[in-house]
Amino acid sequence: MVVAHDQDENAYEGGIGGDGVIAVKKIEKIDMSSFDSCRKEIRQRVWEAASDIGFFQLVNHLVPKDMIAKMFDYSEQFFSLPMEKKQALAYKKEFNAGFEYLAQIRPSTGTPDQKESFTMSGRAMTRDFWPSEDDLPGFKEFVIKFMRTSYKVAKQLFECFAESLGFEPDFFNLLHDLDAEDSQIALRLLHYHDCTGRTFAPGYWRAGAHTDWDSLTLLYQREGQGGLEVCGGKAALEGKVEWSPVEPRLGDITVNIGDMLKRWSDDRLKSTWHRVRLPREGEYMGPRYSIAFFTQANYSAVIQGPGKAYPAITAGEFQLQRINNSYGTRGA
Numbered sequence: 001m002v003v004a005h006d007q008d009e010n011a012y013e014g015g016i017g018g019d020g021v022i023a024v025k026k027i028e029k030i031d032m033s034s035f036d037s038c039r040k041e042i043r044q045r046v047w048e049a050a051s052d053i054g055f056f057q058l059v060n061h062l063v064p065k066d067m068i069a070k071m072f073d074y075s076e077q078f079f080s081l082p083m084e085k086k087q088a089l090a091y092k093k094e095f096n097a098g099f100e101y102l103a104q105i106r107p108s109t110g111t112p113d114q115k116e117s118f119t120m121s122g123r124a125m126t127r128d129f130w131p132s133e134d135d136l137p138g139f140k141e142f143v144i145k146f147m148r149t150s151y152k153v154a155k156q157l158f159e160c161f162a163e164s165l166g167f168e169p170d171f172f173n174l175l176h177d178l179d180a181e182d183s184q185i186a187l188r189l190l191h192y193h194d195c196t197g198r199t200f201a202p203g204y205w206r207a208g209a210h211t212d213w214d215s216l217t218l219l220y221q222r223e224g225q226g227g228l229e230v231c232g233g234k235a236a237l238e239g240k241v242e243w244s245p246v247e248p249r250l251g252d253i254t255v256n257i258g259d260m261l262k263r264w265s266d267d268r269l270k271s272t273w274h275r276v277r278l279p280r281e282g283e284y285m286g287p288r289y290s291i292a293f294f295t296q297a298n299y300s301a302v303i304q305g306p307g308k309a310y311p312a313i314t315a316g317e318f319q320l321q322r323i324n325n326s327y328g329t330r331g332a
Helices: 008-015 039-052 065-079 083-087 139-164 171-175 259-264 315-330
Strands: 029-031 055-059 098-101 115-121 186-192 207-210 216-220 228-231 242-245 253-257 274-276 288-295
Touching: 029 039, 039 055, 039 139, 065 115, 065 139, 065 186, 065 216, 065 288, 083 098, 115 139, 139 171, 139 186, 139 216, 139 288, 259 315
Parallel strands: 029 055
Antiparallel strands: 055 253, 098 115, 115 186, 186 288, 207 274, 216 253, 216 288, 228 242, 228 274
């Protein structure tokens, strides 16, 4: 059964697209180096951050810094390919994989996000969605390795959330399986375009305000390429939204809770609005690169929290519900 998403969400999103005001809110940094020996303490810190602002950052985790740097290098090389070669890998929604250019229009803005992206999903890893070895030697092998390493980090976090909610430790890991036939986990390389010498009309963003529809997002950033902001206020419809910048640093992983895990926790965890704004005068105006690892539940996984605050729904139905609610009237 598909349950209609709260229609107030659309009204809220329509009112959150303005500039708002900057109000710095602390984003917790959590050291994962002692995960095995200090599991209880780390689990508590993860839960507190996820139930407060819904964003936190990991340091000393399982993804080596040099691996992250190499993934960024490969990302730059991919987006430097001629447009016709990227468009030959055009996005296919049935696999959640491929290349997109100025393709995403948020209900919060009505304007296209100023970016291009390349997405690779668990279902598409063994299919022909890759640039040729002649164009990008080693790209496919390295992207898959990067996905699998990021997945290890996500699994540690899912164990924390499962235990905090009273489930078995492997509860979420079984339902977020990178290799499942109905896997929805995906890695997205993002290139926000150079803004040097360009002007934009009001309402344009590198990525308009939104929440993520997945369970957990792991985001990789680089120093000097900021713009990510987290909503810290609740009065969007009154034009009083507060936005806090998230510091970009190579090696850190910025984690945010998505709508699926919010529902799975009976709303105890926060799926927080966030955006990527265009640079302002005096700031770095060049291109911005980031890498997002989206852990969505398997298409057939059933989402229901321990308190049964919401009716049971499959992850596939939930995703369709969010798409129809947000974009159905726009013909997307």
